[in-house]
Amino acid sequence: MSQTLRALFVTPLAEVRLADRKGFAALRDDLEAACRQIAEEDRAGRAWCRTNSYRGYTSYASLDDLPTRATAFADLKRHLDREVAAFAEAAQMDLGGRRLRLDSLWINILKPGGGHSGHIHPHSVVSGTVYVATPPGAGALKLEDPRLAMMMAAPPRRAEAPEDQRSFVYLTPTPGTLYLWESWLRHEVTPNAGRSERISISFNYGWR
Numbered sequence: 001m002s003q004t005l006r007a008l009f010v011t012p013l014a015e016v017r018l019a020d021r022k023g024f025a026a027l028r029d030d031l032e033a034a035c036r037q038i039a040e041e042d043r044a045g046r047a048w049c050r051t052n053s054y055r056g057y058t059s060y061a062s063l064d065d066l067p068t069r070a071t072a073f074a075d076l077k078r079h080l081d082r083e084v085a086a087f088a089e090a091a092q093m094d095l096g097g098r099r100l101r102l103d104s105l106w107i108n109i110l111k112p113g114g115g116h117s118g119h120i121h122p123h124s125v126v127s128g129t130v131y132v133a134t135p136p137g138a139g140a141l142k143l144e145d146p147r148l149a150m151m152m153a154a155p156p157r158r159a160e161a162p163e164d165q166r167s168f169v170y171l172t173p174t175p176g177t178l179y180l181w182e183s184w185l186r187h188e189v190t191p192n193a194g195r196s197e198r199i200s201i202s203f204n205y206g207w208r
Contacts, residue, residue, distance in 0.1 A: 007164065011146065011185060014087045018079060018130065019176020028176055030072035032132050035107045035199050038069065055114030056197065060106040067105065076130065076201065077102060079178075084126050084205050087180045093125075100125055100205040108189075110198040115139050115191035124183035124204035131173040132201060135194035140170040141179060144186040173200075 018024050038059060039045070045062035048054070052061075059066065066073040084100050103124055108116075121127040129141065145167045157166050170190070171179065181187070183204060192198045 010164075012087070012091045012182065013143070013185075014083070014090070014128075014178075014180040015171075016083050016178040016180070017176060018178050019174070021079075024176055027072060027075055028132060030070075031076060031130075031201065032199060034070040034072045035109060035132060035201070038063070038066075038107060039109055056111040057109040058106060060104075060108075060202075063106070064104060066107070067102075073105065073201075077105070080128075080130075080203060080205075083178060083180060084128075087126060091182070095207065098207060101208045103204045103206040103208075105201065105203040108198075108200045108202060110139065110189070110192045110200075112192050112194060112196070114198075116189035118142075118144065118186050118188040120186050121183040121204050123206065125207050126180055126205040127183040127185075127203065128178060128180040129173075129200050129202045131175055131177045131199075133197065133199040134173055134175055135192075135196040135198065137192070137194035138198040139190040139192045140172050142188045142190055143169045143171065143181070144188075146185060 019028070039057040042057075042059060042062055045059050046057060048061045049057055063069070067077045068074070080102065088095060088100055108129075110116075148167055151167075163169055173179065
């Protein structure tokens with residue numbers, strides 16, 4: 001009698017090609033201009049980056065009002081609200097009549113050599129990133145199997161293993177790509193090996 005394998009406890013990841021939508025090319029340009037302008041003006045954010053050896057700029061620790069600072073971020077939020085609601089539905093989340101709401105939205109500008117070590121987003125339900133500029137060689141998004149810490153004596157997976165059986169999955173985004181995942185999923189940004197800056201906008205949605 002042959003074995004029957006069943007995939008249990010699936011970790012969902014959504015990929016959305018916002019770049020294919022009408023008008024998004026202009027919005028991407030507006031987002032890049034807004035990201036660069038805010039990076040120039042945000043003294044507190046630049047000071048935080050220097051103190052914490054962040055190779056580039058992030059507004060994560062300094063600004064919490066981007067959708068009210070520039071219409072481009074408000075327009076982006078409308079896309080995100082729709083996609084996060086669809087993600088929650090597809091993931092069978094029982095929200096009890098409530099909905100997921102944007103908790104935070106921040107800019108990431110990574111210089112060549114810059115990356116972001118492995119982490120999760122506590123106190124949130126859905127997290128994600130929209131990619132604004134991804135030069136050749138820009139760092140990938142690296143996702144980690146959440147069971148990895150408990151695989152004490154497990155052998156490694158083969159290099160050619162299917163994506164859903166690997167310990168790590170590397171995603172190489174292009175401008176206008178949106179990724180969504182559940183906030184407990186550990187992830188990191190590999191170093192930017194490109195010659196120019198990698199620009200992305202990350203966010204968290206909470207159950208409120």
